[in-house]
Amino acid sequence: MELYMSLAIGVLFTVGVYLILSKSLLRIILGTSLMTHGIHLLLLTMSRLKRGAPPLLGEEAEAYGDPLPQALILTSIVISFGVTSLYLILAYKAYRKLGTDNMELLRGEEDE
Amino acid sequence: MNNLLVLPLLIPLSTGVILLFLKNKMIAQRWISALGMVLNLASACLILYQVKAEGIQTLHMGGWLPPYGIVFVADMFAALLLLMTSVVSIGCLCCAFGTVGGARERNYFYPFLQFLLVGVSGSFLTGDLFNLFVCFEVMLISSYALLVLGGTRLQLRETLKYMLINIVSSTLFVAAVAYLYGTVGTLNMADLSLRVAEAGQEGVLNVIAILFLVVFAIKAGLFLFFWLPGSYSAPPAVVTALFGALLTKVGLYALIRTFTLIFYHEPAAAHSWIGWMAGATMILGALGAVAYSDIGRILNYNVIISVGLIAFGLAASTEESLNGVVFYLLHDMAAKALLFILGGIIVGLSGTRRLQEMGGLMKRCPPIGWMFFLTALAIAGIPPLSGFAGKLLLIQGGLRAGYYGLSAVSLLTSLIVLYSLLRLFMAAFWGEAKAQPASLPPSSGFALMPAAAAAAVSTSTRRAPASASTSARAITLAPVRKRLVLASGALLLIVISMGIGSEWVYSFTAEAGETLMNPAIYIDAVLKE
Numbered sequence A: 001m002e003l004y005m006s007l008a009i010g011v012l013f014t015v016g017v018y019l020i021l022s023k024s025l026l027r028i029i030l031g032t033s034l035m036t037h038g039i040h041l042l043l044l045t046m047s048r049l050k051r052g053a054p055p056l057l058g059e060e061a062e063a064y065g066d067p068l069p070q071a072l073i074l075t076s077i078v079i080s081f082g083v084t085s086l087y088l089i090l091a092y093k094a095y096r097k098l099g100t101d102n103m104e105l106l107r108g109e110e111d112e
Numbered sequence B: 001m002n003n004l005l006v007l008p009l010l011i012p013l014s015t016g017v018i019l020l021f022l023k024n025k026m027i028a029q030r031w032i033s034a035l036g037m038v039l040n041l042a043s044a045c046l047i048l049y050q051v052k053a054e055g056i057q058t059l060h061m062g063g064w065l066p067p068y069g070i071v072f073v074a075d076m077f078a079a080l081l082l083l084m085t086s087v088v089s090i091g092c093l094c095c096a097f098g099t100v101g102g103a104r105e106r107n108y109f110y111p112f113l114q115f116l117l118v119g120v121s122g123s124f125l126t127g128d129l130f131n132l133f134v135c136f137e138v139m140l141i142s143s144y145a146l147l148v149l150g151g152t153r154l155q156l157r158e159t160l161k162y163m164l165i166n167i168v169s170s171t172l173f174v175a176a177v178a179y180l181y182g183t184v185g186t187l188n189m190a191d192l193s194l195r196v197a198e199a200g201q202e203g204v205l206n207v208i209a210i211l212f213l214v215v216f217a218i219k220a221g222l223f224l225f226f227w228l229p230g231s232y233s234a235p236p237a238v239v240t241a242l243f244g245a246l247l248t249k250v251g252l253y254a255l256i257r258t259f260t261l262i263f264y265h266e267p268a269a270a271h272s273w274i275g276w277m278a279g280a281t282m283i284l285g286a287l288g289a290v291a292y293s294d295i296g297r298i299l300n301y302n303v304i305i306s307v308g309l310i311a312f313g314l315a316a317s318t319e320e321s322l323n324g325v326v327f328y329l330l331h332d333m334a335a336k337a338l339l340f341i342l343g344g345i346i347v348g349l350s351g352t353r354r355l356q357e358m359g360g361l362m363k364r365c366p367p368i369g370w371m372f373f374l375t376a377l378a379i380a381g382i383p384p385l386s387g388f389a390g391k392l393l394l395i396q397g398g399l400r401a402g403y404y405g406l407s408a409v410s411l412l413t414s415l416i417v418l419y420s421l422l423r424l425f426m427a428a429f430w431g432e433a434k435a436q437p438a439s440l441p442p443s444s445g446f447a448l449m450p451a452a453a454a455a456a457v458s459t460s461t462r463r464a465p466a467s468a469s470t471s472a473r474a475i476t477l478a479p480v481r482k483r484l485v486l487a488s489g490a491l492l493l494i495v496i497s498m499g500i501g502s503e504w505v506y507s508f509t510a511e512a513g514e515t516l517m518n519p520a521i522y523i524d525a526v527l528k529e
Helices: A002-020 A025-046 A067-098 B003-020 B026-054 B076-096 B102-106 B109-125 B129-148 B153-184 B189-199 B204-220 B228-232 B237-262 B267-291 B295-316 B319-350 B366-380 B386-400 B404-429 B452-461 B466-500 B502-517 B519-527
Strands: B057-060 B071-074
Touching: A002 A025, A025 A067, A025 B153, A067 B129, A067 B153, B003 B026, B003 B057, B003 B071, B003 B109, B026 B057, B026 B071, B026 B076, B026 B102, B026 B109, B026 B502, B071 B076, B071 B109, B071 B189, B071 B519, B076 B109, B076 B237, B076 B319, B076 B466, B076 B502, B102 B109, B109 B129, B109 B237, B129 B153, B129 B237, B153 B189, B153 B204, B153 B228, B189 B237, B189 B519, B204 B237, B204 B267, B228 B237, B228 B295, B237 B267, B237 B295, B237 B319, B237 B502, B237 B519, B267 B295, B267 B404, B295 B319, B295 B386, B295 B404, B319 B366, B319 B386, B319 B404, B319 B466, B319 B502, B366 B386, B366 B404, B366 B466, B386 B404, B386 B466, B386 B502, B466 B502, B502 B519
Parallel strands: none
Antiparallel strands: B057 B071
């Protein structure tokens, strides 16, 4: 199971990096969010995938899942959700004002 | 257990939330944010006093004892940085009143400032690696907002890139955290230190260490600083002052913390990398500082040089150089904030960012000239001022650790810093006042660095003929300029007294350096209670 997860994470990362390297702003944003998804899966996989064990420390429990990665993922999802929505709004604003979403045209060393 | 440790987060957070409800009440916003910052300063002083008197202070959130749960730790290093953060932020806040422009003030400039402080203090205090990521994000999200607030073309363009860089590096940060958790099974920094020591920092742990190095190097502008000069020249000078004084320093703090507490076992791997990167940063930064004739760029490259210098101290990692790192970090926070504020004032007074087009400011505003001159000397490290003691310690430590080349580079770059700042000083203050430039660059001229002047008069003179603008500036600016001079004077006083009282400051930094040098002190304080 871990193997498949690792493959999925690898694919997500590859696609994310590919998209970030493209010129269109929207693709770049999609790339960042795909990469973040990959990271969340990575966090999940890193604590070994277990099934059927609740994340509780009880006297009777024979096995228990690790609750920490899930808490971490939850936090990370919230943050990336906020950041991505901010980024999308910013991209829209920038598109309206600058008239382009092509990163090649947004280099600009010179003063405008 | 010490509940006080939560105050440096709680005070700015609640101040920021209160400010959200006072959107159009400008005067109230200013007073409340100033009050919040003063309270913050008081709490930082209190924490520093306690750390000095009773040693490292910890706070276990929700009563979960470490290594479970999130722990806040204030050692001397964190407490000192906390104090300097609150001082610098008060200075910047005073300069922000009336200079950032009404539109910004109405659109939540002050709340964002407070939230930025939450993130910065949280990063200094936290003792948990994932919590460090969260605090970084709080800080970064506020910085995105502060960077883009105002919405000029330049700001939008630069914020897009700044956000992308930071999102990618944050993603790598979480990846590094995930790998570390998978390898040693904990995220509490003290516990991590123990477990990494047990496992030996080899193989995968070394890779993780390098991943952390890359992440924090991007955030701190250590070698991977390609994003810094562009983004930092987009917002108003006050915001750049805050960024230059705080944001890169938080990255450096994280770097120092991880590589003195957790990954200190294999200096041959990570630390030699840090050394190379520090050298390259100093050299490239120096080239940039000399090459450009735009004030914003020159000052930004000066930020980069100091990042390199501090990283050099971390690479050497002797007791002296770590003392020097702490000392120089403190000095640099105050001095860089001051430098950017003064730079902003210069741009505001002369109405241009280009060195060739300014001149003769000494006649118009002598105090600014003298302050800029002293600041330049302090940053270059001329003896009675605060840069000297830090640099002395750094270079002594470097020589003792056998880093002769890097020591030479850092001495040489100090000269170049002096040259670049004095070139700026001579161009701006000496000579005759040039004719006002034909026009401020239409959209960006003042928004690049509108410090004092430009923003305050932008509405009145922006479209007026350029010849009329000089007199209009002089009239409208009087009260604002007085406050700016006062605020920068206060910061300068701190820089000077840190230099003159360096023996006294050293008694604090030496303790911080000792804790950094002996991770056992930190670990004991966190885990055994």
